[in-house]
Amino acid sequence: MKSDKISEAVVRRLPIYLRYLSGLQRREVATVSSQELGQKLDLNPAQIRKDLAYFGDFGRKGIGYDVAYLIEKIRHILNLDQQINVVLIGAGNLGQALSNYNMYLKENLKIVAVFDAYGPKVGTLINTLKVQPMEELSATIKQHNIRIGIITVPEHEAQQVADKLVEAGIGAILNFAPIILKTPANVRVHAADFTTDMISLAYYLDNGKEDLDDVKQSSTEVDH
């Protein structure tokens, strides 16, 4: 199952399903229909059924999906049935915001180390983590089996940091710097550049009223 190719659009919807399903589980709801998921997540129920069918045929007509089973399946597909250690490089405001956020993250993704190239920041605490100097990056990544790196350094430092992460054997990077990182094909990069998000929003300011049927939450968009 894991070797099947799942489209990026589907992979990006899985965490959204997971979050909503986890909420249901906390409220002890046992089953959910694709209609309800569709309504709550602003997605087409047919799209949801198609997405979930990637992972086997769980849904039963008239009963819906078993919440606990679906959570287990999605977590497995997303590799979240194991703890994934994450390193954050760049202890500025954004880095600090992300580590705070990390504390609330219920999933098995955990920022276990924070680095900064800027001397005065090294040794300070971000939540419970002591900011480390860049010289220790490679050893720390290996020691803690860190698989994902988050880059929150300024634009001009980002490529160099990415190179160091790749060199140390990282598997995926979440990049907040506004540049396109060059990495080997086996290192997945997601760009979290909010200026692109914001600039593309501007497009819809005048177009909104003409394209009502196109208006929806971007992160839940179905395939074109």
Next chain:
Amino acid sequence: MKSDKISEAVVRRLPIYLRYLSGLQRREVATVSSQELGQKLDLNPAQIRKDLAYFGDFGRKGIGYDVAYLIEKIRHILNLDQQINVVLIGAGNLGQALSNYNMYLKENLKIVAVFDAYGPKVGTLINTLKVQPMEELSATIKQHNIRIGIITVPEHEAQQVADKLVEAGIGAILNFAPIILKTPANVRVHAADFTTDMISLAYYLDNGKEDLDDVKQSSTEVDH
């Protein structure tokens, strides 16, 4: 031209083209080919030609695109030939990081006001902006003709803040809170939820080597 429906994927690539083209302009490069754009932005040149053809037929065979003209066109399509005022709600670490970032933004998008519901933060300075109390939100949005709102408040406050933004007549929202906001169809919402970005990255940790041809920078992905 503006009434034509442009797909979200294309709209999201326009800021990426714009950023690269602006760099060329600073270096006084007059023309650029779709091949060069493709190589630098990790996109298929055919996809780039198709994207840019939405806006008229600028490219000339053997010469390429006129950089200045393309910048002007894209900025016009994105509504960036006018200043667009932005309000930020939530003066925590993330809000602060975004306002710092704002200072570097060369485009006509400008955070002109910052709000927070938490008393002790009201009146403090974030860069040059004094944090205002929520009671002043609606009046400030009208006074400064603010069109975009950025939400950086905690999850449980986000919907209430969105409602207030909508009530005050905002046209688009960039939402950093990890919930699906309910808004009228004419208010565009982009979710900038980095946990979704990070969780979906985890999927690729094991799959990366099997799907080499699928590995690319997510923000520059072409249409499926």
